Amino acid sequence: MSTVTRPSASLANERRKDLIQKFAAFASLIVMILVFSSTSEAFHTVDNAMTVALQVTSIAYLGVAATCVIITGGIDLSVGSVLALSGVVAALAVKAGLPVTVGMLLGIVVGGSCGAVNGLCVTRMRLPPFIATLGMMLVARGLALQITGARPVSGLGEAFGVLGNGSLFKIETIGADGFPDVRFPGIPYPVLLMIVIAVAVSIMLSRTTLGRHIYAVGSNAEAARLSGVNVARVTMFTYVLSGALAGATGCVLMSRLLTAQPNEGVMYELDAIASAVIGGTSLMGGVGTISGTAIGAFVIGILRNGLNMNGVSSFIQQIIIGLVILGTVWIDQLRNRR
């Protein structure tokens, strides 16, 4: 009877929707790759694949962070500025004679601290996340410009460039079958870091109590609080994570350029939010996955790269990416209304 058919049908429905969402984003990614491969000779090359992967990394780091914050029902607009501040702090520290590793860790700590301030503003001062992080966006950018006198920091030495430009080569080995394995073309460190971060955060979200609490806070903060979830601490964590990942992004970007630019990363927060939203994260909170965001980041990255390859002007690119964001979220809305 209806009592039985209704819930099972709805569950199947729920699953199907989930699949369609994942599939739709992924399918559009594939379609894009096919289209660009046919329109541009250079698109379908290993070199270009690596370029795309590299370009995607910064969006992906920030997208992963944005996903966590957005799942709690918040938003972090400060990441673009925070990455600039972290990058220049790391560079100045290295310039002052600190080892590169220490300098970069310092940069990440600075990023995490900015996130902590955001978190405190949201949890203690009860500012709306939009306002709290908008403030930090201005403060961090101002600080970065102030401490560098708005000039790029260069002459950082080769060691500073390793993180951004180096890659991991698989060493030739003799396999069990007696044949030497083919030499791996090399995975850039930033790409490696992206995979590590995405996998780690994905596991954190889906398999740990902390992750469950993040979803619970975004799904119904009051219910979570009354269930004994430390809502302030969970919220705080996501902002610190966001700041720290912005810090790491800053270090990677500046390392790649071998120069620390205080005006780097303008509007990156919007790319990050866009990748999360394209990947199915709901700005209402409680819904979102890292795999979705990864797809979202690649959608943006490949779109940009492919349009570049086809000689589309950057103005037109902006228009197209804007329309893609509107389209994806609209489809998502339609899906949820069904």
Added chain:
Amino acid sequence: MRPDAGHPGRLDLEVVLEERLAPAHASASGPAKTPTAEAPYGTARHDGNAELLRLTGVTKRFPGVVALESVSFDLRRGEVHAVCGENGAGKSTLMKIISGQYPPDDGSIIYKGNECRFASSLEAQAVGIAIIHQELNLVPHLSVAENIFLAREPHRGIFVDRARLRADARRCLDRLGVDIAPGTLVRTLSVAQRQMVEIAKALSLDAEVLIMDEPTSSLTETETSQLFRIIHELKRAGVGIIYISHRLDEMTEIVDRVTVMRDGRYVSTDVFRETTIDKVVARMVGRSLEDKFPPRTSVPTEEVLLSVDQLTRTNVFSPVSFELRRGEILGFAGLMGAGRTEVARAIFGADLPDGGTVRLGNETLAIRSPIDAIRHGIAYLSEDRKANGLSVNMPVASNITLAHMDAVSNRFGFIRFAAEAAVAQRYIDTLGIRTPSVRQIARNLSGGNQQKVVISKWLFRDSRVLFFDEPTRGIDVGAKFAIYELLDRLAAQGIGVVMISSELPEILGMTDRVAVFHEGDLVTILETRQTSQEEIMHYASGRMAASDTPDASGASQ
């Protein structure tokens, strides 16, 4: 088996969502009709018992389910026609068809002699069919007058004619005998007052058919009787009212006829005077309900479990003292806003008290947040399930384990999914939660089943003291019975249960003692077996002051 008739249908939810969207849309593009303050009231359109509305063989299918199967219904002028049925019986779907939100797949709607097919709720509204939703649809930041004439404001040039707006609104409210200033902001009004505004709005639209969905679910007794007075007025003016309520007892005062539905089917229509509530209930559940309450099997012990001494929250409630014994069910009775929920929340740490002590066993507790309370084994099930109790877009299993994640995760914080699923399945089985799977999203369950999920959450937490705030609000008869049985079973296990309830029969049927609240005071504590509905009401309405009674906490013996 307890037929709790839970239809964990997701369709219902979507319906609710649409309900919320539709009126907003409706008012935005509303008909450019001049506001007629000279509404139906008093005008001569009372032509006896003429038929207003007739539905024949109405059928509505949703993917995978037949929500309504060949349902017939009719409404006459000046009558109150109640529609009863458990959750998921199809009442809401039927109302949505009448009010134009859904087109029927089959069957006919005849309104005032003409066959109608409404394309939207706007069309139904235009011909005089209005619905007052359970969750009211008013704009909180606008005034009463602005709400009544939203999107139909009287104009003078391009400006709103504010004077006329107020005067028209004033007339609407006066006709209902409602004492609300038209300039008051809606957000400052009580739920009852908002309802009156909704009714005024419906009447200003010339409504001849008024659908009221659970209008009394959040009203006090006084407010309810005021509403009933208005309903009587409306009847006299020839308005036909379709009345949906879970509170069957109150229907005797207003209802003329009653139609019962079950599982999307029409069961019966009777003249209310010629039937009994027991018969109606039996038809609703499809069985005769021996008793509304299960026999109490638990016996309270003498051992004091929780003792609250002089607990205070300034301006919210005066110092409150009471004791809860192991295995006891203590009722908190009183009117809305008497401070019952606030006391429970203060003990639970959801709001911080300004003074007083809470002792559990021999230990004095320092509770700064719900986290502390939960650690000590105190649980609070909030009255507003959806707002405070349930994470509606999380799966059933996640909801059940949310308060006790440590038990289903390893020491690194990784969730043991198999263990979690097993725990969830255990509670689904023992409490009879109707869900196709532990992974089902909570919002897709019916109200009664959602409530059981919330209860499971606290049972899994091994709570020693459970505060149930209106545990049976908005859930159907069968599910209520199951929850009563559960309360009894919990008490039998030595758990101290506090049941906050606005339904006196429930207090009398289930508790051992009852603490009566009035305007932030715990007035007295009565032995349930030695008291009556009248005595409790006496204290709850403040007709007997605290000073007239012996020491409040001492009254327990």
